[in-house]
Amino acid sequence: MTLAAKTVAEARPAGAEQDDAALRQAQADRLLTAWRTPTGWRYWSAVNNSEVGAWYTATAFLFMLFAGVLGLLIRAQLLTPDSDFLSAELYNQVFTLHGTVMMFLFAVPLFEAFSIAILPEMLAARDLPFPRLSAFGYWSFVIGGIFVCGSIFFGQAPAGGWFMYPPLTTDYSPTEYGADIWLLGLSFIEIASIAAAVELIVGVLKCRPPGMRLNLIPLYAWYVLVVAGMILFAFPPLIAGDILLEVERAFDWPFFDPARGGDPLLWQHLFWIFGHPEVYIIFLPAIALAAMIVPTAAQRPIVGYSWIVLAAVGTGFLSFGLWVHHMYATGLPGISLGFFSAASTAVAIPTGVQIFAFIATLLAGRVILSVPMLFVSGALAIFVLGGLTGVMVALAPFDWQAHDSYFVVAHLHYTLLGGMLFPVFAGIYYYFPFVTGKKLSERLGRRAFWIMFVGFNVTYFPMHLAGLRGMPRRVFTYPGDLGWDWLNLIASVGAFVFAAGILIVVWDVLRPKGRQPWSERNPWNAGTMEWLQEMPDKPWGVRTVPLIRSRYPLWQQENFVRDVDEGRFYLADAEELKRETMVTSVLDADPIQCLRVPGPTFKTLIAAVFTGGAFVFATFHWYIMAGVSGVLAIAMILNWLWTGTAMVPEKPTKDVGLGLTLPTYGSGPASVGWWAMFITMLGDLTAFGGLIFGYVFFWTIHPDFPPPPYGAPGIGWLSFGLAALVAAWGLTLAARIVNGRGRRGAMRAALIAAAVLGVAGGLALLAAPWTAGLVPTAHAYPAIVWVLVVWVAIHTAVGVLMQLYCLAGSLAGRLTPDYDIDIWNVALFWHFLLVTAVIAYAFVGLFPLAT
Amino acid sequence: MRETLNDAFDAERPREQSVWGLVISPTVWAAHFLFSYGTAAVYCSKVGGDALPVRIAVAAYTGAALIAIGLTGLRAYRTWGGPEARIPPLSRHTLEDRRRFIGFAGLLLSTISFIATLYDALPALIFETCR
Secondary structure (H helix, E strand, O other), X not given: OOHHHHHXXXXXXXXXXXOOHHHHHHHHHHHHHHHOOOOHHHHHHOOOHHHHHHHHHHHHHHHHHHHHHHHHHHHHHHOOOOOOOOOHXXXXXXXXXXXXXXXXXXXXXXXXXXXXXXXXXXXOOOOOOOHHHHXXXXXXXXXXXXXXXXXXXXXXXXXXXXXXXXXXXXXXXXOOOHHHHHHHHHHHHHHHHHHHHHHHHHHHHHOOOOOOOHXXXXXXXXXXXXHHXXXXXXXXXXXXXXXXXXXXXXXXXXXOOHHHOOOHHHHHHHHHHHHHHHHHHHHHHHHHHHHHHHHXXXXXXXXXXXXXXXXXXXXXXXXXXXXXXXXXXXXXXXXXXXXXXXXXXXXXXXXXXXXXXHHHHHHHOOOOXXXXXXXXXXXXXXXXXXXXXXXXXXXXXXXHHHOOEHHHHHHHHHHHHHHHHHXXXXXXXXXXXXXXXXXXXXXXXXXXXXXXXXXHHHHHHHHHHHHHOOOEOOOOOOOOOOOOHHHHHHHHHHHHXXXXXXXXXXXXXXXXXXXXXXXXXXXXXXXXXXXXOOOOOOOOOOOOEOOOOOOOHHHHOOOHHHHHHOOOOEOOOOOOOOOEEEEXXXXXXXXXXXXXXXXXXXXXXXXXXXXXXXXXXXXXXXXXXHHHHHHHHHHHHHHHHHHHOOOOOOOOEEEEEOOEEEXXXXXXXXXXXXXXXXXXXXXXHHHHHHHHHHHHHHHHHOOOOOOOOOOOOOHHHHHHHHHHHHXXXXXXXXXXXXXXXXXXXXXXXXXXXXXXXXXXXXXXXXXXXXXXXXXXXXXXXXXXXXXXXXXXXXHHHHHHHHHHHHHHHHHHOOOOOOOOHHHHHHHXXXXXXXXHHHHHHHHHHHHHHXX | XXXXXXXXXXXXXXXXXXXXXXXXXXXXXXXXXXXXXXXXXXXXHHOOOEOHHHHHHHHHHHHHHHHHHHHHHHHHHHHHOHHHHOOOOXXXXXXXXXXXXXXXXXXXXXXXXXXXXHHHHHHHHHOOEOX
16 A cells, blocks of 8 residues: 555544634635636636636537527428428528537537536546646637537538538538538537547546545546547547548548549548447436436435446447448448447447436435436436437338438437436536526426427427438428428427427526525535535635545535535645645545646637637638648647646645645656646547548458559658657657656757657658659549658657757756656657557558558 | 655555456457458458358457456456455445455446447348348
């Protein structure tokens, strides 16, 4: 047992030394000073998780309401046969944007938004490890979201359906910029999503309170871990697809053009490798909310904790084996379809396990049917129906009948609204006092639920029947004599009823609550730590980082709230007036480090504006302005890193209370930044894997490879490039090692040599297809070779920039043998770069020799 | 400075269990799935016709995967200690409960991976050609 673990195991809440009320007040004042929220216009420079989380959540809801209005426009158009309420053109934009906004600007980001808001409090952490990264993600999300939503007001919204199949989005693209807005605007947001996922994974694994072993963490945190992990592996293939499609649109590289060796099916693969896990990325967090609400409603611990962990992890994995069930009708071999059909039915098992665990918890407790619980019950009913039709369409023969019909529309709305929207509304009622300190109205809540529940079923149930009667999805109008008219009429009426229910909730949220008293503390009598907070909330996250001995400390640990309020645990003070939280170990949450987190800044906002500029200008092919904006973004991010990360602390260790002294600095695997780099690069490698998938895909569809008359790129240049990159990698690693031994001069020399070799290696790789005369616009093969080579070259450029950053840090004295976070992280980046380069070499260079 | 910190905080980190143990079985399932799908996709696009080689390959993958998952599950079962050792909820704050929890969760994940691998082997039993 380590010393820290032993200290924690034997620790008890502080006794007499915390009895002095004046002392406690002085501590609290110092904490409040450190964590004070900026006021006035500087309020928007806040980076604290409670502000950013609240903005993020509110913004996602605004996008949801916008997409909801688009949904109502769809239903208004389909109210009667042969309607001319919307033109076909506009209808295409409306339904595409409806799906796109609901998926990318509401369903996925809402989870991250909300987790940023509640996860730290749930783990009794003061903040997440990278608050500024959350803020950067939020501002990116706002800019990208407004850009995508705003396009429809200029008649330039994407119009090819939310999954953007080529050739509808290439050759026959109905709006000039729509597809570009989708591809670039959403890529930008996807990057922000991955940033949030990194933040949340590190948060769950490394920022738990002492004593919160893996078997004690709140179920919500398990789901966060699983879902963030899924985002990390699901979004990158889509980013790879986005790159290919945007490059085809902007520069005419024919990845999806069959006339020049491409194939539109490649897009479908890359999209759905993302798209199906995404359904579970949306669904699991909502179930996580239910996993918090159900035990509170039943007033007892969850039944089957381990089983729910099984379900979350199991679903997370299995959901990656389902993507082809969106492609049953594309003519793939039956045996291939069989694999996906089997996985699609298997995923129902863990999904069912969670629902049974909830039912068991409710049966075993004395249920209080509060508004949140009401919404959860409704969600379960709706979701089970959607799940059953899901098993139906998982079977290929049935799917061939229902494919692209309203049956699928009904199915997906039952799963997504039952699996996400209703639990989220439960979450709104449950967590509203947590966020604002005021409760929502019980009376309005019940009314809203029943109107929404009835409205939902009246809207979507008839769509099953319309689909079985042959109504295809996405038609903008239909003749009156096919028996679809009255089903659509009912559905449209239901949609407006449903919307009325949502409006009631919107009113309940927005109505002035100035005269309403503050909610009592822990209003639902819950057992988890987010309910420690006072009403109204204090900005410090938690008064003191507590010792955890149970799954539901508020129910199961004696005097827990009092001890926290009186600062009887760790970090009860902020002597240096710095923002601090605790880093602990993965398995047992043994304390490792007292982590200083940065405070308010506008740098993240400015960096997001410039990053957004790079994407937005590129949409309109204004590449010079995009380039300038990109350079400014990089400069701003470097400034942010230089002034706010890997800071040398004023003392190496700090007494955090209860007899525990912790280091204030950690590098390598002991630092949260190293973990963030590791996780980010896993996602990056996955995106590269998506591109490699494209390369292999082209191999399978071309009888000869490389397809004649194209030759392989020069193996000489490739070999030289790889050798240079291997040497650059070795020197980077050497720089880290010699720096640790105190030899700063050798470290600097190694970094300079590594940077030179890196540049040479990157250029040599680019020379290979260039000297072989491969023209990327001629055929999909040279195009995919170029993409792989450029990918490695861009990563090399980033790697060289990092080496130079470390060199500057060493010269400026902020990177020393003792304080060496940056060089550890850069060496880690180069490990991944090396793997990427070797894989690229194997496929681009060696593979053609072997075939 | 680093040495003193290491002495104090990193000294003997017990290495007997890792959170990665939880994901071995699902990863084996994923590998089985990818290999089966990849073999079928490549064989059917490059050769086509009778799918017997694919079916043999899938049978081999399935055998290997089931053995790997079975062994992982068995190890997880031993870590858990079996139903009489201690039934869930495994919610005490002891090292023992944390270990047994990971064992039990690993056993459950091995079970679902085993079932899912069997499911994914079925198409190779049924389909005889690449059509």
